[in-house]
Amino acid sequence: MNLKFNKNWQLSESLVTPEKEYRSRTRRDFIKTLGFGAAGALLLPNQSSAATEGFPSKLNPNYSGKELKVTPFNYVTSYNNFYEFGMDKGDPVTNSNQGWKTDPWTVEIRGLARNTGKFDVNALVRKVGGIEQRVYRHRCVEAWSMVIPWDGFQLSKLIALAEPTADAKYITFTSFEDSKNAVGQQDSNFGWPYIEGLRLDEAQNELAFMATGVFGKPLPNQNGAPLRLVTPWKYGFKGAKSIVLIEFTQEAPLNTWQRIRSEEYGFYANVNPKVDHPRWSQGSERVIGGGVFNGRQSTLMFNGYERQVASLYKGMDLKRYY
Amino acid sequence: MNFVTRLIRSEIIFYSLLSLPALWPLYPFFTGNYTVLADPTKYLLHHFGFWACLLLVTVLSFTPLKVLFPKLFFLTALNSQRRAVGVASFVYACIHLGFQFLHESGWPTLVHDLRKPFILIGVLAFLILTLLAATSFNAAVRWLGARTWKSMHRFAYLAAFLVAIHQALGRKIFPKQVIWIFLPLLILEIVRLIYRYKKKTVSAVVLS
Numbered sequence: 001m002n003l004k005f006n007k008n009w010q011l012s013e014s015l016v017t018p019e020k021e022y023r024s025r026t027r028r029d030f031i032k033t034l035g036f037g038a039a040g041a042l043l044l045p046n047q048s049s050a051a052t053e054g055f056p057s058k059l060n061p062n063y064s065g066k067e068l069k070v071t072p073f074n075y076v077t078s079y080n081n082f083y084e085f086g087m088d089k090g091d092p093v094t095n096s097n098q099g100w101k102t103d104p105w106t107v108e109i110r111g112l113a114r115n116t117g118k119f120d121v122n123a124l125v126r127k128v129g130g131i132e133q134r135v136y137r138h139r140c141v142e143a144w145s146m147v148i149p150w151d152g153f154q155l156s157k158l159i160a161l162a163e164p165t166a167d168a169k170y171i172t173f174t175s176f177e178d179s180k181n182a183v184g185q186q187d188s189n190f191g192w193p194y195i196e197g198l199r200l201d202e203a204q205n206e207l208a209f210m211a212t213g214v215f216g217k218p219l220p221n222q223n224g225a226p227l228r229l230v231t232p233w234k235y236g237f238k239g240a241k242s243i244v245l246i247e248f249t250q251e252a253p254l255n256t257w258q259r260i261r262s263e264e265y266g267f268y269a270n271v272n273p274k275v276d277h278p279r280w281s282q283g284s285e286r287v288i289g290g291g292v293f294n295g296r297q298s299t300l301m302f303n304g305y306e307r308q309v310a311s312l313y314k315g316m317d318l319k320r321y322y
Numbered sequence: 323m324n325f326v327t328r329l330i331r332s333e334i335i336f337y338s339l340l341s342l343p344a345l346w347p348l349y350p351f352f353t354g355n356y357t358v359l360a361d362p363t364k365y366l367l368h369h370f371g372f373w374a375c376l377l378l379v380t381v382l383s384f385t386p387l388k389v390l391f392p393k394l395f396f397l398t399a400l401n402s403q404r405r406a407v408g409v410a411s412f413v414y415a416c417i418h419l420g421f422q423f424l425h426e427s428g429w430p431t432l433v434h435d436l437r438k439p440f441i442l443i444g445v446l447a448f449l450i451l452t453l454l455a456a457t458s459f460n461a462a463v464r465w466l467g468a469r470t471w472k473s474m475h476r477f478a479y480l481a482a483f484l485v486a487i488h489q490a491l492g493r494k495i496f497p498k499q500v501i502w503i504f505l506p507l508l509i510l511e512i513v514r515l516i517y518r519y520k521k522k523t524v525s526a527v528v529l530s
Contacts (some may be wrong), residue, residue, distance in 0.1 A: 074356040075359070075360040079361060083495075087495065087497075144361055164523065190495070197355030257494070276438075279440040279441070279491065280426060280438070281434060288361055292362045296427050
């Protein structure tokens with residue numbers, strides 16, 4: 001069963017081409033669109049298929065809600081932070097669809113766990129029992145937000161499969177490295193590959209999710225195909241994309257943004273309207289697709305997931321552990 | 323030669339050229355560039371800030387270019403349009419600030435954010451540009467006296483310096499555009515200073 005969304009999000013935004021319409025356009029229109037920047041790249045024929053196992057997925061009603069107004073598909077797939085493919089928001093949609101292959105894809109699980117090894121991503125999906133759809137809020141540290149229907153599986157299922165030992169306290173996610181295809185990685189100052197991590201109990205929270213798809217289809221390359229982390233109560237940069245390595249460790253990993261700018265980005269990166277970014281307020285956020293004059297809303301503690309995750313941080317000074 | 327000079331001196335043509343960057347955002351809006359439409363205030367904010375900065379650097383390069391290449395015919399014409407370019411930079415800076423209000427939800431946030439160096443430095447640069455634009459009229463030159471007016475308008479260099487820092491602080495990773503925008507101006511100014519120093523020593527030798 002495919003999820004049917006409220007149609008109002010498609011109609012309220014007059015500037016957006018509804019997905020149905022752009023799919024029905026002729027090939028000639030596709031080619032014409034190519035001249036007009038990033039949107040065209042979406043329609044390139046060489047878009048790879050990523051992880052196809054488990055589609056179509058079923059919506060998990062526990063993780064959706066009427067109050068969640070889904071961001072239009074075209075915005076979710078053309079406004080991306082994926083520095084592997086360039087620093088600007090429009091770079092990934094263009095640069096990640098020029099021959100970079102995400103199928104087939106192997107993920108390695110290693111470290112302090114009993115069941116380690118290398119897994120094909122589709123085989124991994126089968127092992128954890130398939131995929132489901134969840135509608136999550138997404139809050140970027142840059143003070144913008146989206147609502148995204150992800151397809152994937154709960155991270156705790158993968159952890160259960162790996163059986164971490166008692167020493168394992170953290171889980172580290174490492175993204176791919178391929179400077180030949182990922183133009184952003186040709187700038188070596190950044191220190192590739194991208195690394196992110198969670199405390200093991202955070203990773204076992206019901207909300208922590210491994211996405212293989214979005215909008216009921218395999219992830220487009222620019223969104224981190226074929227496998228990415230989604231932690232909706234944390235800022236978006238925690239969600240490592242195009243993961244090749246998952247490692248169980250005793251020590252906390254030094255995540256990429258903390259290494260580069262520790263005064264701006266910490267390990268926890270929990271959404272917190274009371275702790276400002278050094279350059280802007282985190283008290284409110286721009287809603288992507290909200291237009292020039294109607295796009296702001298208040299930011300909620302833990303991005304609105306306080307009930308599910310607040311207990312993880314009991315007694316912690318969240319101003320210090322930002 | 324005369325034609326180029328006349329083109330630069332023609333107010334209609336020169337002002338149209340200066341307003342072209344303001345029309346440019348219409349292009350991605352009409353062609354449906356989803357990256358821009360997803361977050362339009364951010365795009366407009368950066369676009370107008372970028373052009374305010376570019377025009378400021380442009381107008382500051384006119385004098386050193388004239389000193390270094392006194393015989394280049396169009397530099398005289400360009401120098402006669404310095405005020406227009408400077409005021410245009412201020413107008414773009416105003417629009418940039420206007421979009422900052424939309425982008426960061428108004429006055430309270432801006433006042434609150436003044437404690438952040440990135441915002442404070444941008445606001446200081448804007449205040450300097452406001453002062454210079456307010457005294458850009460002929461009457462202001464007469465009222466202040468040419469000498470005072472000239473030293474006061476040297477604050478434009480400070481504004482450019484602040485804008486460079488503002489821009490460098492604006493991203494998570496140092497944006498290379500700061501270098502290609504400001505390095506040419508820096509080189510021009512250094513060469514101009516060396517040139518002036520040499521000229522002074524030469525004339526001093528001749529006089530003695």
